[in-house]
Amino acid sequence: xxxxxxxxxxxxxxxxxxxxxxxxxxxxxxxxxxxxxxxxxxxxxxxxxxxxxxxxxxxxxxxxxxxxxxxxxxxxxxxxxxxxxxxxxxxxxxxxxxxxxxxxxxxxxxxxxxxxxxxxxxxxxxxxxxxxxxxxxxxxxxxxxxxxxxxxxxxxxxxxxxxxxxxxxxxxxxxxxxxxxxxxxxxxxxxxxxxxxxxxxxxxxxxxxxxxxxxxxxxxxxxxxxxxxxxxxxxxxxxxxxxxxxxxxxxxxxx
Amino acid sequence: xxxxxxxxxxxxxxxxxxxxxxxxxxxxxxxxxxxxxxxxxxxxxxxxxxxxxxxxxxxxxxxxxxxxxxxxxxxxxxxxxxxxxxxxxxxxxxxxxxxxxxxxxxxxxxxxxxxxxxxxxxxxxxxxxxxxxxxxxxxxxxxxxxxxxxxxxxxxxxxxxxxxxxxxxxxxxxxxxxxxxxxxxxxxxxxxxxxxxxxxxxxxxxxxxxxxxxxxxxxxxxxxxxxxxxxxxxxxxxxxxxxxxxxxxxxxxxxxxxxxxxxxxxxxxxxxxxxxxxxxxxxxxxxxx
Amino acid sequence: xxxxxxxxxxxxxxxxxxxxxxxxxxxxxxxxxxxxxxxxxxxxxxxxxxxxxxxxxxxxxxxxxxxxxxxxxxxxxxxxxxxxxxxxxxxxxxxxxxxxxxxxxxxxxxxxxxxxxxxxxxxxxxxxxxxxxxxxxxxxxxxxxxxxxxxxxxxxxxxxxxxxxxxxxxxxxxxxxxxxxxxxxxxxxxxxxxxxxxxxxxxxxxxxxxxxxxxxxxxxxxxxxxxxxxxxxxxxxxxxxxxxxxxxxxxxxxxxxxxxx
Numbered sequence: 001x002x003x004x005x006x007x008x009x010x011x012x013x014x015x016x017x018x019x020x021x022x023x024x025x026x027x028x029x030x031x032x033x034x035x036x037x038x039x040x041x042x043x044x045x046x047x048x049x050x051x052x053x054x055x056x057x058x059x060x061x062x063x064x065x066x067x068x069x070x071x072x073x074x075x076x077x078x079x080x081x082x083x084x085x086x087x088x089x090x091x092x093x094x095x096x097x098x099x100x101x102x103x104x105x106x107x108x109x110x111x112x113x114x115x116x117x118x119x120x121x122x123x124x125x126x127x128x129x130x131x132x133x134x135x136x137x138x139x140x141x142x143x144x145x146x147x148x149x150x151x152x153x154x155x156x157x158x159x160x161x162x163x164x165x166x167x168x169x170x171x172x173x174x175x176x177x178x179x180x181x182x183x184x185x186x187x188x189x190x191x192x193x194x195x196x197x198x199x200x201x202x203x204x205x206x207x208x209x210x211x212x213x214x215x216x217x218x219x220x221x222x223x224x225x226x227x228x229x230x231x232x233x234x235x236x237x238x239x240x241x242x243x244x245x246x247x248x249x250x251x252x253x254x255x
Numbered sequence: 256x257x258x259x260x261x262x263x264x265x266x267x268x269x270x271x272x273x274x275x276x277x278x279x280x281x282x283x284x285x286x287x288x289x290x291x292x293x294x295x296x297x298x299x300x301x302x303x304x305x306x307x308x309x310x311x312x313x314x315x316x317x318x319x320x321x322x323x324x325x326x327x328x329x330x331x332x333x334x335x336x337x338x339x340x341x342x343x344x345x346x347x348x349x350x351x352x353x354x355x356x357x358x359x360x361x362x363x364x365x366x367x368x369x370x371x372x373x374x375x376x377x378x379x380x381x382x383x384x385x386x387x388x389x390x391x392x393x394x395x396x397x398x399x400x401x402x403x404x405x406x407x408x409x410x411x412x413x414x415x416x417x418x419x420x421x422x423x424x425x426x427x428x429x430x431x432x433x434x435x436x437x438x439x440x441x442x443x444x445x446x447x448x449x450x451x452x453x454x455x456x457x458x459x460x461x462x463x464x465x466x467x468x469x470x471x472x473x474x475x476x477x478x479x480x481x482x483x484x485x486x487x488x489x490x491x492x493x494x495x496x497x498x499x500x501x502x503x504x505x506x507x508x509x510x511x512x513x514x515x516x517x518x519x520x521x522x523x524x525x526x527x528x529x530x531x532x533x534x535x536x537x538x539x540x541x542x543x544x
Numbered sequence: 545x546x547x548x549x550x551x552x553x554x555x556x557x558x559x560x561x562x563x564x565x566x567x568x569x570x571x572x573x574x575x576x577x578x579x580x581x582x583x584x585x586x587x588x589x590x591x592x593x594x595x596x597x598x599x600x601x602x603x604x605x606x607x608x609x610x611x612x613x614x615x616x617x618x619x620x621x622x623x624x625x626x627x628x629x630x631x632x633x634x635x636x637x638x639x640x641x642x643x644x645x646x647x648x649x650x651x652x653x654x655x656x657x658x659x660x661x662x663x664x665x666x667x668x669x670x671x672x673x674x675x676x677x678x679x680x681x682x683x684x685x686x687x688x689x690x691x692x693x694x695x696x697x698x699x700x701x702x703x704x705x706x707x708x709x710x711x712x713x714x715x716x717x718x719x720x721x722x723x724x725x726x727x728x729x730x731x732x733x734x735x736x737x738x739x740x741x742x743x744x745x746x747x748x749x750x751x752x753x754x755x756x757x758x759x760x761x762x763x764x765x766x767x768x769x770x771x772x773x774x775x776x777x778x779x780x781x782x783x784x785x786x787x788x789x790x791x792x793x794x795x796x797x798x799x800x801x802x803x804x805x
Contacts, residue, residue, distance in 0.1 A: 009370060016371035092265035097273060104522035105478045108494075108515050111501040115508050116298035116305060151628035158594055158622045159645045160615050169641065173632045188381035195383045196478070199485050201501065208386065212486055215389040227386045234382035 039221040047225035054210075055229045062206035063233050065122055066194040069129020070237075073190070074183055076130065077137025084138075085145035085171075094138070102135045107193060110200035125197040125206075132193040137182035144178025145171055180245040187241030191234045207233065274308050281305055306509040311516065314509040329510060333517035336493040341521055343408060343492065344480040345528075347415025348473055354416070355423030355472075362424075363431040363457070364449065373428070379421045385479060388414050389486040411483040411492070418479035419472035426468020430461025462539035469532065473525045481518060493518050545572050545608065547697045547729035548593055553602035555588055561754035562588045566602070568748065568757065572696065575723060575730045575765055577740035577747045579795065580802065585755025586733045587701055593731060594622055594699050607696050618646060620697040621690030621728075625705045627682040629674040635685050636661065636670040642692045653692075660688040663722060680711040684718065691726055698723065698730045704739070712736075716743055717779045720766065737799075741791045742766075742782055749795060751802030758802035761794045 021041050027033065028040040048055065080098075084091035109131060113124035148171055156166045198208030207230045214223035281300045289297035298304060315330030358376070362369035391410045434456050442452045484494030493514060500511040548570040555563035562585040570576050578586040591597040592604055595611040606614035614620060621642070629638045636657045643653035661667045664684040674682055683703055690698055704712045716739060723730050734740050740747045744763030751758045766782050782788050 012367060012370035013372075013374040017375070089265070092262070093269040093272065096266040096269050100519075100523060103474060103526035104519040105474075105481050107478060108481060108497055108518040111497060111511055112515060113298075115303075115501075115511070118299070149626075149628070151624050151626045152630070154596060154624065155622070155628050156645075157596055158615065158620075159642050160618070161645050165645055169645070170630065173630065176632070188383075192383040192385060195386055196482050199388070199482055200498065211386055212389040215486075220390065223390055227390070230386040231382040235378065238378075238381035 036218065036220055039224055043221040044224040044228065047221045048228060051222060051225055055225065058205065058207050058210050058226070059229045059233050061122075062191070062194050062198075062208065062230075063236075065125045065206065066129055066190040066233075066237065068122075069126040069194065070133050070187060070190040072126070073130040073133025074137050074186065077134040077182065077186075078141050078179060080134070081138045081141035081145060084142055091142070095142075098135055098138050101131065102139070106132050106135075107196045107200065110197040110202065114200070114202045119202050122203065124202050125194055128197040129190045129193045133186040133190050136185040136189065137179070140182030140185065141175060141179045144175030147178070148174060177245075177249045180248050184238075184241040184245045187237040188234050191230070191237045195230055277305065277308060281307070303508055306512060311509045311512040314507075314513045329513055333493065333496065333514050336491065336496040336514070337517040337521040337524075340477075340480050340484065340492040340494060340518075341524060343411045343484075344415050344473070344476040344521075344525060347412045347417075347480060348419045348469075348476045349416075350412065351416035351419030351472060351476065352423050352469065355420045356427050358420075358424040359427035359431055360453075362428050369428070376421055376424055380425065384418060384421070385414070385482055387417075388479070388483045391483070391487070407487050407489040408491075410487045411480055411489050414483035415476040415479040418475040422468050422471040422475060423465070426464050426471075427461060430464030430468075431457045433464060434460045459539050462536050466529070466533045466536065470526065470529045473529050474522065477522050477525050493521060546570060546605075547572050547574065547607060548731060549603075549605040550589075550593070551603050553589075553592060553604060554600045555585070555592060555597065555755075556600045563592070563599070564754035564756050566755075566757060570697070570729050570731060573727050573729055574746070575732065575744050575763070577732045577734055577744040577763065578750060579734055579737065579740045579747055580750030580755075580799065581752055582735070583755075584750040584752040584802075586750050588755065589750075590699055590701050590731060590733050593697075594620065614697075618642065618693040619695055620699050621693065621695040622699040623683070623686045623690045623701070623703045625702040627674070627679075627686040629682055629685055629689075631674050633674075634670065635666065635672050635674065635677070638674065638685055639688045639692055641689060646693065656692060657688075660691055661685075663691070663725065664688045664718070678711075680707055680715055683707065683715060687719070687722065691722070691728070694726075696728055698726075698728045700730060700732045702733055702735070705735075712739070713779075713783075719743065720779060737792050737795050738783070738788075741788060741795060742779060747791075747795050749798040749802060751799075756802075759798040761791060761798055764788050764791050 024038070025041050028038060080094055084094050107128055110124060110128050113127045117123040117127070152170045152174070153166075156170055161169065194206065195208040195211075198204070198206050199212060203209075204213070207226050210226045211223050211230070214220070214226060280298075284297055284300045286301040287299060302310070315333065316328055319327050319329050319332045358372070362372060391414055431453075438456055438460075439452065442456055447455070480492070481494035481497075483489070484492040485498050489495060497511060497514045497518065500514050501508075503510065546569050548568070550566050550568045553563055553566040554561070566589060568576075578589060580586050588597060592599050593606060593611060595604075595615040604611040607617075607619040609617065609619065629635075630641070633641070636654070639657040639660050640653045643656060648656075658667065658670065661670055664687060666681060666684055666688070669677060669681065674685065677685065686703070687698075687700075690700075704715050707715060719730075720743060730743075732740070732743060741761075741763050743765055745765050747761045747763045748757055749759045749761060750756065764782050764785070764787055766779055
């Protein structure tokens, strides 16, 4: 890629982003758009500055819940997928449940976990995140474990390898990129789940509850500041997931 | 056919086992749960926290408000709530889908538009867009478009469509750009214009990419609609029902479980609808390379 | 001693008769090619020898043992059209794979892999990843891997099929040298007539439906140090010799005859 092409690639979205922000500011102030519809970027930026310590603290709590749930759900998803790949019966029992889970609104389970574990702990929200994360990790890992290239299977057969050797030398290492894809997909979803779970009650100390309480108090610019923090947290998790994926699979050919 | 029978059987067995695990947990674990150092490790398993499955199912037939003049059963309430939410989610899916397809066409037609907008569209899939739900809630009763006062349910549909919009635009763009260069050059060599190429090559080729995108978008629209109902306080939908039942003073949790069951069925119905769409478009399903 | 001995081998897939009454013997160190149109069963025959397919009838012996026993004892090495290298292992680790599967100590297999990479001319790439190598180099790694357990027999299923013509000719010369140095017998499936002729002692021509051997033509494999006017010991000279072209004509006619049946 030439230097000019790179510049164009970076410049286009940057220019577009700045243009949108400027247009937003001008339209909101010139046309007098009411704050409940859309506050001006400058007002949101002022709130971000004013609320910065609170933003960090609440983002820390929501991010912590998302991280705990992400790790737990990732481990559970991988273990379930390994069990399902090892036994046809397990696979036939687990797959329909996971597929159903991918279609139903899992966040609606938040009140269930709140009644089961009580509304004074972080556990209900973390459990919601865990269940949300299990789905993509399980699906992706199982796909990886089942996709052994025919030539590799033939090779291991010609080497008279045992099933355990086949798993150790080919199946498990071959599934690693798929496991990492599952993690990358799950990381931002964990943040979304952690925020949305707060809308369903339970402890009110994270980003989600701050957004709804600010909106309820008609402090719209402040609510948007917390939305901005949510977006930053989501991007952080996405980039972290991407980084882990790149690090783990860096020695491989691109698929 | 035998394998299909087996699938039906194991699927049924899986859900029976799930119910059995629930009942077993109630039977074996202590009713007050297990708390170590102030942290509850195992859930409360008494009837107030984990009602019997049959209690929940029986609840569907019980009247919603005891002794009310209009004895509507909880089952009917949940079903009508789920239908209401399904309508909003599907409406949002259609709106968001149209917007997403239009944006994808724009990006496909103009490379500059793709360069400028695509990074945001992709980033938007990784950030919690749903966080804005409480903000759109503020529109209710405050604005009017051409004399039509903004209704709370319209906020719900806007949020659902917003969530459906992004996956569809990404999937559609990927689909539109999926024909191999040789195919595009073949059309070029036949001197066909952009429209002909779009109609005869790019649109049919986009189907295998579009269907999974619609599946994602449908699930997002359902979640979006439920969450939006909660944050906007829209009455009549399943999301609001869950919260109402959860907070109801009667302290009967089986009512809330019945509503959550309704939400799960709603998600499955939406996924089933996408499955039908997939079946209808089957002849365009090639292999995605 | 014989490397491979097939007698009365039949193989059916349901109604389809892939192999019918195959009789074939490979001597130690002999290079034999299988050639024929698609569907003639040449790959199936190779897979029967490798014990990756079971014959419906007949006996298959490799190095004087049953094919199954020979597979367990690593009497043969195999290379496919795709190199089938494990992308998460280095080049040397890929060569070590067969030795690792059979429990050889680490230091010993390191040494053996270094020796083999020297043989295929890739000693400098021991620590590289397969993805950093060209297609021809990957195929040479696959050959080194097949040779790792010092097998008496090398089975090759169109190993150069995916390479361009120039690389292919270089690889043929390399293979001749490697086969000569290792002393292994080679059973080689190909659909290229010149390739079969230049590499082989004998070219086995097969016809489809059912898969049968129609004719066995003498190849023009150069024998280093045994050069005569008829059989030069340099591959390039072979490719330009009249005997090479007459052998090609003989194989082509045999193929046509099989087609007419």
